[in-house]
Amino acid sequence: MHILSEPDVSRIFRSLTQKQCHAFIGVLGSALVGYSAESKPTVPESEKLIHQPLRTVFTTKANNSCIFMPVSDTTTSAVKVVTVGNSGIQGTINIFSPEGRLQGLLAAAEVTAFRTALASMSTLREMYGMPDLHYCFTRTLIRRVTFINRGRQRLDEMERDVLGELRKRYPNVSIGTFAKEGAADYDGRLLSELQAADAIFSCTPSSEPNFKFEALQSAPKQRFISLIGSYKPHMHEIDTETLLSGGARSTLIPNQLV
Numbered sequence: 001m002h003i004l005s006e007p008d009v010s011r012i013f014r015s016l017t018q019k020q021c022h023a024f025i026g027v028l029g030s031a032l033v034g035y036s037a038e039s040k041p042t043v044p045e046s047e048k049l050i051h052q053p054l055r056t057v058f059t060t061k062a063n064n065s066c067i068f069m070p071v072s073d074t075t076t077s078a079v080k081v082v083t084v085g086n087s088g089i090q091g092t093i094n095i096f097s098p099e100g101r102l103q104g105l106l107a108a109a110e111v112t113a114f115r116t117a118l119a120s121m122s123t124l125r126e127m128y129g130m131p132d133l134h135y136c137f138t139r140t141l142i143r144r145v146t147f148i149n150r151g152r153q154r155l156d157e158m159e160r161d162v163l164g165e166l167r168k169r170y171p172n173v174s175i176g177t178f179a180k181e182g183a184a185d186y187d188g189r190l191l192s193e194l195q196a197a198d199a200i201f202s203c204t205p206s207s208e209p210n211f212k213f214e215a216l217q218s219a220p221k222q223r224f225i226s227l228i229g230s231y232k233p234h235m236h237e238i239d240t241e242t243l244l245s246g247g248a249r250s251t252l253i254p255n256q257l258v
């Protein structure tokens with residue numbers, strides 16, 4: 001049996017080659033397509049290879065919310081168990097053979113972040129026909145990236161841990177940050193960033209839209225918008241107008257992936 005802790009998983013992901021990342025995007029894309037195809041009411045339950053019943057959630061008296069997320073593609077079954085408590089989020093993925101033998105335990109945080117990023121990338125790649133962000137950065141197809149956050153602290157941590165390295169690697173891409181906290185003209189700056197943006201990635205559990213449809217409409221163009229933050233009905237990263245404006249072109253990846 002294998003047991004991979006969070007640092008083990010992190011080491012594996014950081015050592016992946018571009019080719020291996022592409023393979024993962026392909027695998028995830030095929031799984032999503034397979035799941036959609038089997039979700040049609042015409043497919044009898046007995047013919048299905050992919051099973052993903054709804055998650056079970058309860059909150060204990062000590063205020064720990066426990067979330068159980070089962071899945072099987074028939075050759076492998078798994079249950080991700082995540083607890084959101086006063087001391088943050090912790091989780092593990094239990095992986096079983098088809099007959100139910102426990103094969104391994106995998107710390108869940110890095111895997112969840114990685115597959116969520118892959119899901120966003122697979123639709124971006126589909127829409128724009130580009131292989132990956134590395135390709136776009138090196139060929140300067142992406143010229144500017146701005147990280148916007150409510151608080152300053154997390155951006156400072158990103159500066160320290162990630163952005164310096166990214167700037168060194170991609171010197172022709174302008175990479176910046178700005179925080180709502182302490183900003184003199186947050187709304188004006190946000191508006192000009194939104195007007196310029198061709199792709200927007202939003203990943204917050206905000207219950208108020210992070211920006212308004214009118215802001216996008218003030219510089220109308222086709223934009224790629226990825227929203228992965230909402231996991232409860234009262235959470236809204238965007239307003240209804242923005243959601244409906246996607247029409248037939250929108251691809252929704254539910255916050256239900258294990």
Ligand SMILES: NC(=O)c1ccc[n+]([C@@H]2O[C@H](COP(=O)([O-])OP(=O)(O)OC[C@H]3O[C@@H](n4cnc5c(N)ncnc54)[C@H](OP(=O)(O)O)[C@@H]3O)[C@@H](O)[C@H]2O)c1
Binds near residue numbers: 256
């Ligand atoms: N779809 C999926 O499969 C999937 C997978 C993983 C995570 N997620 C979701 O993605 C989001 C980010 O995950 P994470 O692990 O990065 O969480 P995290 O470390 O808790 O970060 C949350 C981020 O959201 C911001 N935020 C929180 N409440 C906000 C509000 N009311 N208005 C505006 N910004 C707010 C925080 O800003 P501050 O720095 O100011 O606090 C922070 O930048 C979460 O909502 C999480 O549930 C989804």
